[in-house]
Amino acid sequence: MTQRHIAIATVLLAAVVLGLVLFVGLPRLKRRTPARAVAAAPTASASQGRKIKAHLFYVAEDGAHLTSVERDIAYGETAGDQAREIITAQIAPVPAPIVSAVPAGTTLRAVFIADGGTAYVDLSREVASAHPGGTIDELLTVYTIVDALTVNLPAITSVQVLVDGKEVDTLAGHVDLRRPLIRNLGWVQ
């Protein structure tokens, strides 16, 4: 084997190694990187009292649609922090005559925002176990969460609802939650 052959082989080997690193190693490393998880705990920014305006969604008078209401929401330093503040405000109990489509007792466990703009909203089991059922009411519950994030945070393009940390088929037997859902203002008056 000549010096020239050795040099060519070395370059080829280096290219192969570089290729493995670039096309196999890095993507795997990237996939292992956890999505940004935001625990449902108060943030420093929220405690400073800074607010933003956000649209929250509640059941309209006709009972078959949502209506949007503008509210002051605690400011979040990051998109994840802000998503958490919005959902926390959205599912909080509301005084009559406002009616929420999210069952009473539902709490936010965590919000994850993955690359690509999909948010995963992990709600407590009450969102399913306390749901009164019915396709339309279930649609209003789901799109309350989906639209609250996608309308107020343009960086979030879709939302998948999790229950008790797990993917679920539906909340009450109707709306498919196996995949993220995009914004749908068709249910908003």
Place this chain on the structure above:
Amino acid sequence: MLVARAAVLSSQSPQISQAQPSQAPALTLLARDGRRTLPLTVTGDQEFVALDDLATAFQLAVREESLGAITVSSKGKTIVVQPAQALASVSGRLIALPAPLTRSGRRWLVPVEFISRALATIYDVKLDLRKPSRLLIVGDLRVPRIQLRYDAVGTSGRLTIDATPRATSTITQENDRLSVKFDADALDVPSPVLPGLGAQGLVLAVHLIDPSVLAFDVGPRFAGFKASTQTLESTLRVVIDLAALAETAPAPAPPAGRAAPDLPALGQATPPFRTLVIDPGHGGGDDTGAAGASGAKEKDLALAIARRAKAAIEGRLGIRVLLTRDDDRHVGIDERTAMANNNKADLFISLHASASPRPAAAGATIFYAAFDTGSVPASSADRVPAFNGVMREIELVPWELAQSRHLDQSTSFAELLETQLRDRIPLAGEAVASAPLRVLESANMPAVLIELGYLTNGDQETLLTGDAFANTFVQALADAVVRYRDAQAAGGAR
């Protein structure tokens, strides 16, 4: 003119001949308490009935007066007739008869029209003479006139049954007999019927096996049927399309390199509508669905309506209707859709009821599927081995995307159903909507989900659980299925 007509009639020879017993014509009396017959005497084209038979049947008083007149009385009202005159007098009003009163031996005979023209005016119960079918209906019985027709349509056949006044019917098949049961006390069926019957080997004979049931004996070439109805003023028409078995000659081999064809579609370009799957939502102890304040449960309402729809649609349309559950048990969502897919259903209808935190919410909504997702797996194509060693290209559609190929048809059916339901049951303001509904997405056929109304609304709960609502809804649903099926048969894309 009346006199002239009477004169002409009286100039005809009143020669009466009694029919032989084996051919004895008779008038059938149908009444609430049963039926009986009155012998008829026929001369020429005219049928006569004996006055004393009428007197017995209707408790009439018949007397021969001194001047030769005959009086017929019922509860103080009297008809006067004169022998050899085609006239009757009721309270001073003259009534023309088609033939004169005639003596036969010791009995007086009157033309059968005497009943409808004279007797009916003094008798206190309605008398309806159906002369062509020799029927006399006493009282308010439902006895629709039935007109039958049989037409050959290519290798298939078509039975057309007109019921006037309108009478609904249910069609059932048992072995080699197709029975059409009318919602009536009896049927007025002309005889003989159905010229050309039997020529194709599809229907061999027709019988009246019960006062309200017509039975058709089907032949060896009969393969199945589908039925539809249409309203023509006071007539309800039932059309039964009879499918013929394919010829038994061996089928030609498929051309090399091409996939083997599907099963023959009984001579029709568009496969016939054979199977409807109705899915009563929820079920079992842990999945009761929505609930009303008075205790109504979505699972029970959906099942009750589904059962009623199955009976009505199978009976009326002659298509197979399968229920994803026929009792109170849990059935998984995929299991429901799989039943429709595995049975190659032509239509999938899921029945539900709604709930709302707003008690005023009301009205039905019809949903078809939407795929409101950020990213969904795409379908792809692959080649698989087929018969004769050839490769066949098949489209691989993910289970959860099967409905995506049928969205146009699903939308069409939803809109058609809305048209049928409107003005019959309360509809929501937005009566047709699309949503990512789990049970629809895997249906590999046109599919809709119907929210019948809101159980959380007290008035709606009462309405939805009542018989009237169930009947009205099922009727509208059947009408929508008929129209959808007919539109498909007329060339709608599948």
